[in-house]
Amino acid sequence: MTKGRIIAVVGPSGVGKDSLIRGITEASPYIKRVRRTVTRASALGGEDYDAVSPMSFARQVSEGAFCLHWQAHGLCYGIPVDVLADVENGTTVIANLSRSVLAEANQIFPDMTVLNITASPATLAARLAQRGRETQTDITQRLRRAVNLPEGLKQIDIPNDGALSKTIAAALTALNLNAEYAP
Secondary structure, rough: OEEEOOEEEEEOOOOHHHHHHHHHHHHOOOEEEEOOEEEEOOHOOOOOOEEEOHHHHHHHHHHOOOOEEEEEEOEEEEEOOOOHHHHHHHOEEEOOOHHHHHHHHOOOOOOOEEEEEEEOOOHHHHHHHHHOOOHHHHHHHHHHOOOOOOOOOEEEOOOOOOOHHHOOOOOHHOOHHHHHHOO
């Protein structure tokens, strides 16, 4: 059996990671989208996720429910342990990960491909304001945050300042998935 891989989609808040993931999985339905567990109210939307309380999240961590977990922006995020089994059984999965856990993720998923999504500060500020989850102060702080990716990763950089369809097409081509994409 062929081993699968994880496509780790990363980038700053507001860059369009969830929209890109949705587009990639619609174009390539054999790619499984990872449903994260997040300590954020379910009504806030943006992605399909399992909303849990911080106490429930801590319990799940102690029970080994996640193959990868982290904290960012006052929230906790977890990748279910069954994702590791999916990859080991030949499934290609795609997940929104934090740039801060890429080195750890690469140890867990040695054939990981990082899809690093970028956009201009003006584009990011407009998108963050539009989604309405952060104050202007929060947006300013997020835009100041610069994160360098670890060296040695299989990394693809894709800009997302224009039409989402063009970004999806570029990502599919870069990931060698363009045969499944029909805009």
